[in-house]
Amino acid sequence: MNNEVNILSREKVTKQNRVWVRIASACNNRCIFCLDSNAHDGTFTDDEIVKKQIEEWFKSGYDNRVIISWWEASINPKFTDYIKYAKKIWYSRVQTVTNGNMFASEIFCKKVFEAWLEEVTFSFHGHNEKLHDYLVDTPGAFKKSLKWLIYIKKYYPQIIINIDIVVNKINIKFLPEIIKFFMRLWVYEFDILQIIPFWRWFQDNKDKLFYNIEENIKYLQDTWKLSKIPWMYIWTNRFPAEAFEWYEELIQDPRKIKSEVMWESRHFFEPFIESNWEKILEECYGIACDICFLNQYCNDFIKNQSKEKLELDQSCEIIRGEEFPSQVLEKYWKQKEDFINYINLRISEWKKLINIPKCLGWTGIYETYVDIKDNNTIEDYTYKYITNTYRKKSLRCNNCTYYNDCEGIHINFVRTYWFSILKPIN
Ligand code: SF4
Ligand code: SF4
Structure with a gap:
C-alpha cells in the first residue's frame, strides 16, 4: 500500500x-x-x-x-x-x-x-x-x-x-x-x-x-x-x-493531543495556558519534561511567550500547516516533488516563505502561537498547536548547521511527504 x-x-x-x-x-x-x-x-x-x-x-x-x-x-x-x-x-x-x-x-x-x-x-x-x-x-x-x-x-x-x-x-x-x-x-x-x-x-x-x-x-x-x-x-x-x-x-494523528490535554487532565493544563504559564505545571515541569511526550506542547508555549511578534510584509508568504494530510495533498499536490516545486516557484518569485525550514525555503522564519492567537484558551492554543506550530525535524537533522535555530516543518507535511524532504546542510 x-x-x-x-x-x-x-x-x-x-x-x-x-x-x-x-x-x-x-x-x-x-x-x-x-x-x-x-x-x-x-x-x-x-x-x-x-x-x-x-x-x-x-x-x-x-x-x-x-x-x-x-x-x-x-x-x-x-x-x-x-x-x-x-x-x-x-x-x-x-x-x-x-x-x-x-x-x-x-x-x-x-x-x-x-x-x-x-x-x-x-x-x-x-x-x-x-x-x-x-x-x-x-x-x-x-x-x-x-x-x-x-x-x-x-x-x-x-x-x-x-x-x-x-x-x-x-x-x-x-x-x-x-x-x-x-x-x-x-x-x-x-x-x-x-x-x-x-x-x-x-x-x-x-x-x-x-x-x-x-x-x-x-x-x-x-x-x-x-x-x-x-x-x-x-x-x-x-x-x-x-x-x-x-x-x-x-x-x-496529532489531534490525539486534544484528548491528552483537554480531557481527564484539563484541570491540569487549562490554568497553565490561560495564565500564560504563570500557573506552571508544578507536579512535573522541569522534572520530567525531557522524557515527556508533551514536551513540545508545553515548552513551545513557554518559549514563544518571550519571542517578538513577527513583522510581515507583502513579500512574505505564510505556509501554514493543515489539520489533515488530505488537506495538504489538496493544496500542494500528491508527490513531494510537487510540493518542492511549489516552494521553488515561490522562491523564484522572491517570496519569503514563513514556517518552512532553511533546507527548503531559505528564510527559516517561523510564526509562533503569539503571532496567530485570538484568545488564550486551551482550545485556541491546542488547535493552533496541532494545525500550525507542531513542527518536527528528522533525527538526521542533528548534523545540520542550522539545527539549533530550526523548527523543521509542520507534522502533517511530514506525514504527507515524509521526513526525506528535509536535507541537512553542512
Ligand atoms: S512537558 Fe513537562 S510540564 Fe508538560 S506535561 Fe510533560 S512533564 Fe509536565
Ligand atoms: S535539515 Fe533539518 S535542521 Fe537543517 S534546515 Fe532542514 S529541517 Fe532544519
Missing part, C-alpha cells in the same frame, strides 16, 4: 467517533509501569454516570465505537450490562482493553460475547513468562492470559483480538519478537504505547524503565517494518514523530 492510500485510510479511521468510558478505579494486576496505580481506590464508576456517558457521547451520523476500559473494566460486576447498553444505543462497535484475568473463564466469555462484546484488546508486554510476568508483577499472568486468548480465537472466531504493548527499557529489545510471537497466533493488530513519565512509572522506576529513542531506534524501526506485512495493522501512541522516519504513516 503506498503512503498516500495508507495515510488517508488512517485519517478515515480516526474520523470515527471513538469514546472511552472509564468504569473501574481498580485492577487485578500490578504493572510496574502503571500510569494510574496511584489512583486505584478499588471503586467502580457510578452506574448513572456510565450510562449517561455512553448515551451522551454517541454522535449520530458517525461511525460510533465505545471502548469500555480503564483500569481493568472487566472486574466491574456491571461490565456485561454496559456492553448491552451500548449496543442498545446503536454503537457499531463495543471494545474493551484487558489484562485478560477475567476472561479466564468459559462462563465469563460466554456472557460477554453473547452480550455482543465485539473486540478485545489484550495487554501483553512480553512474549514469555519471564518478561511479561515481571512487568505486570503478577506470577502466572502470561500463561493464563495466553491460554484464554487462544481459547477465544478458537471458540469465538468472530471476535476481533488485538494486543497492546507498553514499550519500556526492559522490553524494547524484544519488541519485534513480541509482535512476531503473537502473529504466529494469528493476531495482526497491535497498539504500541510509549511509556510516559507520570505517577509510579516515573517516581519509582525512572532509571529502570525509561530509554533513549535514538539509542534504540533499530528495535523501533524493526518493529515498524512489520507493518508492511499484508493484513498487519500497527497503531502507535505517544511516540515522538522522529522515531518513524521511512514509516511516517505510523505517526500518531
